[in-house]
Amino acid sequence: MKRRDLLKALPLIPAASLAAAKAPRLKTxxxxxxxxxxxxxGTLTYEDLVDMAVDSNxxxxxxxxxxxxxxxxxxxxxxxxxxxxxxxxxxxSIAIRSNLCKKSQREQQQxxxxxxxxxxxxxxxxxxxxxxxxGTVPDGTSEDEAAGWVTEILKRSADYAASKxxxxxxxNHGGITLYAKRIISIVKAVDHPFVGINLDTGxxxxxxxxxxxxxxxxxxxxxxxxxxxxxxxxxxxSDWDRIVKMFADGGYRGYMALEYEAEEDPFTAVPKHLGRLxxxxxxxx
Numbered sequence: 001m002k003r004r005d006l007l008k009a010l011p012l013i014p015a016a017s018l019a020a021a022k023a024p025r026l027k028t029x030x031x032x033x034x035x036x037x038x039x040x041x042g043t044l045t046y047e048d049l050v051d052m053a054v055d056s057n058x059x060x061x062x063x064x065x066x067x068x069x070x071x072x073x074x075x076x077x078x079x080x081x082x083x084x085x086x087x088x089x090x091x092x093s094i095a096i097r098s099n100l101c102k103k104s105q106r107e108q109q110q111x112x113x114x115x116x117x118x119x120x121x122x123x124x125x126x127x128x129x130x131x132x133x134x135g136t137v138p139d140g141t142s143e144d145e146a147a148g149w150v151t152e153i154l155k156r157s158a159d160y161a162a163s164k165x166x167x168x169x170x171x172n173h174g175g176i177t178l179y180a181k182r183i184i185s186i187v188k189a190v191d192h193p194f195v196g197i198n199l200d201t202g203x204x205x206x207x208x209x210x211x212x213x214x215x216x217x218x219x220x221x222x223x224x225x226x227x228x229x230x231x232x233x234x235x236x237x238s239d240w241d242r243i244v245k246m247f248a249d250g251g252y253r254g255y256m257a258l259e260y261e262a263e264e265d266p267f268t269a270v271p272k273h274l275g276r277l278x279x280x281x282x283x284x285x
């Protein structure tokens with residue numbers, strides 16, 4: 001078909017086909033933090049996680065960077081990226097520590113530089129997303145004021161992240177991001193296509209399902225825990241089917257990373273829970 005004929009045909013595409021283009025697309029990944037003790041002891045490596053993804057038929061890895069080597073990092077990143085590629089395992093995301101509730105210009109510049117450093121690392125790994133924390137509101141400071149600082153640091157970092165093709169995902173992780181309303185207000189204030197929410201389904205401390213649903217339209221990555229906080233302060237099983245349906249209904253396209261923090265041995269529990277998450281990804285995609 002010639003180009004002019006194709007253009008003439010475009011208006012005839014059925015509305016149903018256009019609607020299908022907005023259908024959810026869900027993939028699974030393993031959050032490295034699930035194996036924090038083994039990674040910390042050095043009895044498990046990040047390259048071992050690549051093998052685990054292959055064995056469990058998981059799409060990708062969400063790499064918490066806490067145990068990355070301080071020396072020889074470039075060689076480490078090159079080797080890890082190569083192994084992941086040759087095993088058809090994606091590395092969509094890395095996760096870092098950060099505290100963006102910084103008042104002074106100097107501290108804000110330092111935090112922005114910290115984020116940009118990890119943007120460079122993310123680019124070298126081929127990852128397109130970084131999970132970041134907003135931090136805690138300092139004593140004697142209003143939450144509105146602290147939210148302004150977080151917004152400023154994200155604005156300073158967003159253009160650089162975009163230049164490298166890396167999205168910054170602010171996680172609902174307590175502190176300044178304890179409630180959906182606040183984290184959404186920050187993301188809206190930043191107003192940048194490369195800044196969104198890393199939606200952790202297990203972190204809200206009240207009305208969890210309601211707050212998750214509110215955040216879905218802004219989610220650029222997600223992490224799934226087997227438990228969530230109940231209204232009485234205790235923990236109970238997370239209704240993954242209900243949550244994944246929320247993601248699907250919201251047209252979410254992205255990764256659902258299993259972040260295992262329960263008591264069972266992760267080497268036993270993680271493959272089992274990944275199987276369930278994969279079933280739900282297939283059910284609702």
